[in-house]
Amino acid sequence: xxxxxxxxxxxxxxxxxxxxxxxxxxxxxxxxxxxxxxxxxxxxxxxxxxxxxxxxxxxxxxxxxxxxxxxxxxxxxxxxxxxxxxxxxxxxxxxxxxxxxxxxxxxxxxxxxxxxxxxxxxxxxxxxxxxxxxxxxxxxxxxxxxxxxxxxxxxxxxxxxxxxxxxxxxxxxxxxxxxxxxxxxxxxxxxxxxxxxxxxxxxxxxxxxxxxxxxxxxxxxxxxxxxxxxxxxxxxxxxxxxxxxxxxxxxxxxxxxxxxxxxxxxxxxxxxxxxxxxxxxxxxxxxxxxxxxxxxxxxxxxxxxxxxxxxxxxxxxxxxxxxxxxxxxxxxxxxxxxxxxxxxxxxxxxxxxxxxxxxxxxxxxxxxxxxxxxxxxxxxxxxxxxxxxxxxxxxxxxxxxxxxxxxxxxxxxxxxxxxxxxxxxxxxxxxxxxxxxxxxxxxxxxxxxxxxxxxxxxxxxxxxxxxxxxxxxxxxxxxxxxxxxxxxxxxxxxxxxxxxxxxxxxxxxxxxxxxxxxxxxxxxxxxxxxxxxxxxxxxxxxxxxxxxxxxx
Amino acid sequence: xxxxxxxxxxxxxxxxxxxxxxxxxxxxxxxxxxxxxxxxxxxxxxxxxxxxxxxxxxxxxxxxxxxxxxxxxxxxxxxxxxxxxxxxxxxxxxxxxxxxxxxxxxxxxxxxxxxxxxxxxxxxxxxxxxxxxxxxxxxxxxxxxxxxxxxxxxxxxxxxxxxxxxxxxxxxxxxxxxxxxxxxxxxxxxxxxxxxxxxxxxxxxxxxxxxxxxxxxxxxxxxxxxxxxxxxxxxxxxxxxxxxxxxxxxxxxxxxxxxxxxxxxxxxxxxxxxxxxxxxxxxxxxxxxxxxxxxxxxxxxxxxxxxxxxxxxxxxxxxxxxxxxxxxxxx
Numbered sequence: 001x002x003x004x005x006x007x008x009x010x011x012x013x014x015x016x017x018x019x020x021x022x023x024x025x026x027x028x029x030x031x032x033x034x035x036x037x038x039x040x041x042x043x044x045x046x047x048x049x050x051x052x053x054x055x056x057x058x059x060x061x062x063x064x065x066x067x068x069x070x071x072x073x074x075x076x077x078x079x080x081x082x083x084x085x086x087x088x089x090x091x092x093x094x095x096x097x098x099x100x101x102x103x104x105x106x107x108x109x110x111x112x113x114x115x116x117x118x119x120x121x122x123x124x125x126x127x128x129x130x131x132x133x134x135x136x137x138x139x140x141x142x143x144x145x146x147x148x149x150x151x152x153x154x155x156x157x158x159x160x161x162x163x164x165x166x167x168x169x170x171x172x173x174x175x176x177x178x179x180x181x182x183x184x185x186x187x188x189x190x191x192x193x194x195x196x197x198x199x200x201x202x203x204x205x206x207x208x209x210x211x212x213x214x215x216x217x218x219x220x221x222x223x224x225x226x227x228x229x230x231x232x233x234x235x236x237x238x239x240x241x242x243x244x245x246x247x248x249x250x251x252x253x254x255x256x257x258x259x260x261x262x263x264x265x266x267x268x269x270x271x272x273x274x275x276x277x278x279x280x281x282x283x284x285x286x287x288x289x290x291x292x293x294x295x296x297x298x299x300x301x302x303x304x305x306x307x308x309x310x311x312x313x314x315x316x317x318x319x320x321x322x323x324x325x326x327x328x329x330x331x332x333x334x335x336x337x338x339x340x341x342x343x344x345x346x347x348x349x350x351x352x353x354x355x356x357x358x359x360x361x362x363x364x365x366x367x368x369x370x371x372x373x374x375x376x377x378x379x380x381x382x383x384x385x386x387x388x389x390x391x392x393x394x395x396x397x398x399x400x401x402x403x404x405x406x407x408x409x410x411x412x413x414x415x416x417x418x419x420x421x422x423x424x425x426x427x428x429x430x431x432x433x434x435x436x437x438x439x440x441x442x443x444x445x446x447x448x449x450x451x452x453x454x455x456x457x458x459x460x461x462x463x464x465x466x467x468x469x470x471x472x473x474x475x476x477x478x479x480x481x482x483x484x485x486x487x488x489x490x491x492x493x494x495x496x497x498x499x500x501x502x503x504x505x506x507x508x509x510x511x512x513x514x515x516x517x518x519x520x521x522x523x524x525x526x527x528x529x530x531x532x533x534x535x536x537x538x539x540x541x542x543x544x545x546x547x548x549x550x551x552x
Numbered sequence: 553x554x555x556x557x558x559x560x561x562x563x564x565x566x567x568x569x570x571x572x573x574x575x576x577x578x579x580x581x582x583x584x585x586x587x588x589x590x591x592x593x594x595x596x597x598x599x600x601x602x603x604x605x606x607x608x609x610x611x612x613x614x615x616x617x618x619x620x621x622x623x624x625x626x627x628x629x630x631x632x633x634x635x636x637x638x639x640x641x642x643x644x645x646x647x648x649x650x651x652x653x654x655x656x657x658x659x660x661x662x663x664x665x666x667x668x669x670x671x672x673x674x675x676x677x678x679x680x681x682x683x684x685x686x687x688x689x690x691x692x693x694x695x696x697x698x699x700x701x702x703x704x705x706x707x708x709x710x711x712x713x714x715x716x717x718x719x720x721x722x723x724x725x726x727x728x729x730x731x732x733x734x735x736x737x738x739x740x741x742x743x744x745x746x747x748x749x750x751x752x753x754x755x756x757x758x759x760x761x762x763x764x765x766x767x768x769x770x771x772x773x774x775x776x777x778x779x780x781x782x783x784x785x786x787x788x789x790x791x792x793x794x795x796x797x798x799x800x801x802x803x804x805x806x807x808x809x810x811x812x813x814x815x816x817x818x819x820x821x822x823x824x825x826x827x828x829x830x831x832x833x834x835x836x837x838x839x840x841x842x843x844x845x846x847x848x849x850x851x852x853x854x855x856x857x858x859x860x861x862x863x864x865x866x867x868x869x870x871x872x873x874x875x876x877x878x879x880x881x882x883x
Contacts, residue, residue, distance in 0.1 A: 453557065453606035453883070461603060490554050511604040 002525040006032050014048035018055040022521035023504050024375040024418055027383040030056065030064040037071040046079055053085040058250060060470040060501045062089035063347045078109050080122035087129050093347045096133050103129045124158055128168050131155040135175060139261045145182060151175045166208065169201040170220045173227050174262040198227040215247040219255040222277065226263065231273035238277050242284050249289070249500070256281050260295065268298070268305045270316050283319030290480040290497070292323055294331060296395045302328060322480055330513040331466060331478045336446045338476055339392040340468040341376050341505060342406070343385045350376030351467040351506040352392060353515065354447045360435065361550040364413060367443045370436050372505035373520050375418045377409070377434045387412055392438055395474050410439035414550060418520065421539050422527030424487050428549040431541045432520040448507055451514040452544040454486050454493060463495035465519050467506030484537055487529040491545040493517045494529055494537040508540040517542045558784070558881045559755025560602065560609040561747050565764025565790070565864065566713055566830065569615035570624045576611040578627060582868035592857050593871045600874060605883055608754035612747040614769070617726065617734050618652065618716065651711040652729065655718040662722055668797045669717060670710050676829035677706045713830065716765050717792070721801035737772070744773045748781045757784040759880045763864045764830055767791035772802050775813035785819045785880035789867040790856070794834035814844035821876050822849050823867060825856035852876070
């Protein structure tokens with residue numbers, strides 16, 4: 001039974017279950033846990049808070065994890081597990097300085113409790129996280145070789161002190177590979193032999209898989225084989241990971257990111273092993289999860305492939321999925337107009353997009369305006385980013401000194417609060433929409449084309465949702481889904497798409513790549529728009545309804 | 553479902569057709585293809601997908617009145633005839649098959665109609681000359697001279713068009729080979745009016761897209777049927793409405809000249825290829841149909857290419873047709 005109240009959501013989270021509910025209901029549930037902690041509720045045990053933080057991190061709701069862990073720390077003091085979740089969440093929202101300072105402090109605390117098994121276990125984790133922070137610093141700035149060496153040393157130290165922790169070992173190996181690449185193949189003195197290290201990690205992880213099959217272990221085995229140049233074996237382990245029912249999207253994205261960022265793989269040129277593995281993952285995501293994901297660094301290669309080798313691109317990147325080369329073209333085009341919405345400290349909390357102001361309402365003028373959900377940017381909706389703290393980035397903007405421009409809001413043109421999923425009304429209310437102008441955004445910034453006509457329902461009717469998944473990697477993902485229903489007022493659109501967290505405020509496209517709706521929520525048991533009962537559905541608010549409301 | 557801004561009613565043309573669902577699918581495919589013939593129409597030439605654009609549509613089907621369930625089964629004429637001669641399109645359309653029933657004119661007026669109608673089409677269809685010894689037939693095939701057909705095909709096309717026109721225009725009783733009788737004009741009128749009413753339930757503005765003999769049915773209903781719903785735009789493609797003998801039979805009682813169906817219709821766009829033999833010698837209508845209330849026919853010339861310049865999917869590929877349909881649907 002899907003919870004419908006914040007209390008029920010909080011209950012599920014505390015029990016270690018992740019409820020599939022709308023973002024804002026989830027946020028309300030997490031807020032209740034925060035309130036319980038702050039009020040010192042006796043009934044709330046640390047295990048419940050740990051459960052909630054773990055589930056929220058697993059599903060990429062990092063800001064909610066942080067809120068719970070921060071509240072615990074403020075009210076009840078240091079807990080090594082909650083603090084670990086908080087550091088993980090900070091790394092995933094690219095707040096590396098804060099993550100490093102917190103992990104360093106945590107290590108000092110853990111070292112004071114050598115007799116406590118939990119502190120001892122988490123001490124290893126915190127040290128590994130310092131390695132991960134260093135690795136991420138290098139990924140963000142590939143000139144920063146000191147961070148790369150730091151990452152290698154930290155991962156290696158953890159692995160050598162506890163060889164069963166192959167997670168540290170495989171990261172040490174990946175960093176070593178990068179170091180060798182940077183030094184022209186000459187290893188640093190006193191480091192273990194690269195191939196020996198790879199073989200040992202592979203032995204450990206294969207042994208571990210025999211007793212306890214695990215998606216992380218499959219990914220590690222695949223990566224170790226990649227390091228050893230045994231690409232067929234790397235592929236075999238990857239297929240084991242892909243076929244495991246326990247593999248989460250987060251795990252798949254993590255391995256994909258590792259192949260891309262650390263092993264320099266390119267799915268459009270599968271001649272190199274890391275590229276081959278990435279093209280298999282890209283095919284899998286396109287076919288099984290009906291999504292394609294691009295990161296800015298892939299854009300030039302994909303543009304070149306579109307110009308020179310469309311069929312190769314189709315084969316390597318899309319497989320037998322329903323996506324076409326046109327989908328890729330449209331995603332590349334949308335990349336310029338789809339923005340990532342974050343708060344003033346850089347947490348990526350939603351998506352939005354640019355449209356012509358005049359299309360919505362003549363008085364807005366021809367320049368671009370930015371649309372997102374009211375539960376993403378609003379001064380009145382609970383847990384939304386207040387207008388003054390909202391920032392928007394566009395991933396293909398030219399970086400200035402390594403950073404993308406963060407556009408602040410200069411003016412709120414319109415806002416309409418969110419309503420429950422499937423709630424029908426005749427008055428064009430509860431559109432979950434905020435329309436703003438962005439300060440200093442060029443007047444000729446590219447806008448998406450919108451339509452006021454919704455497709456006819458039928459077995460071939462599709463909806464495509466493009467949004468920014470949460471997490472450290474800058475990316476945009478396109479989901480392909482079936483259009484399920486439209487309400488009688490043509491206000492709400494239902495479609496079945498496995499959207500990621502962070503999709504709130506995404507444009508929903510028709511098959512001609514015109515924006516037909518603003519994505520707002522999804523539910524496992526959404527009330528049907530026509531007739532009784534529920535079904536699994538995502539919901540968008542039609543552009544037609546927003547336009548009619550603005551012009552009424 | 554909520555009512556949409558527009559709805560389309562299609563009216564098909566001459567000869568036997570695929571089953572209704574298949575024919576509709578083929579017509580929608582023809583309209584929705586992107587850049588279907590880049591050598592004829594320079595890209596970008598984006599198709600119009602009526603499902604994606606949210607435009608409800610109805611197909612007014614009447615081929616069964618003449619041909620029952622003897623459906624066309626070779627659909628290749630609807631697809632791009634890359635590397636195929638126009639002959640293949642005619643064969644696939646079964647235009648080379650003889651008409652199922654030869655009209656038997658009763659009155660001198662009917663007799664005169666048939667003679668003149670056939671003469672009009674004959675003047676547009678030229679019999680292919682026998683290939684002289686020593687000339688490579690393949691060299692002639694590339695010439696793509698419109699209307700240049702083998703004598704037997706030419707005869708079959710003329711007779712079939714004449715038969716359909718005759719039974720419709722004179723509202724003759726037609727007995728199908730399975731024994732079912734139709735009063736043809738009454739039946740075809742009723743079917744189209746029903747489809748227009750059904751479409752009016754789904755869309756605020758109606759657009760009629762008609763082809764070939766179907767344009768006669770469309771004009772007749774819009775001009776002469778009192779219960780016809782209002783239509784925003786009538787589009788006629790490859791229409792024989794320029795033929796004088798046809799005009800006479802469709803003229804409203806008491807009028808000396810045919811006129812614009814202004815009581816029901818706001819706009820009439822006629823798209824023709826001057827070499828389309830079914831259009832006869834006069835493919836333009838602005839001078840044939842008297843303007844009413846300032847409304848007159850907009851004639852637009854567009855290439856149907858190839859030898860058989862009457863193919864519906866070729867008209868659907870046209871840049872001007874697509875622009876006008878987009879305009880009519882306010883997309």
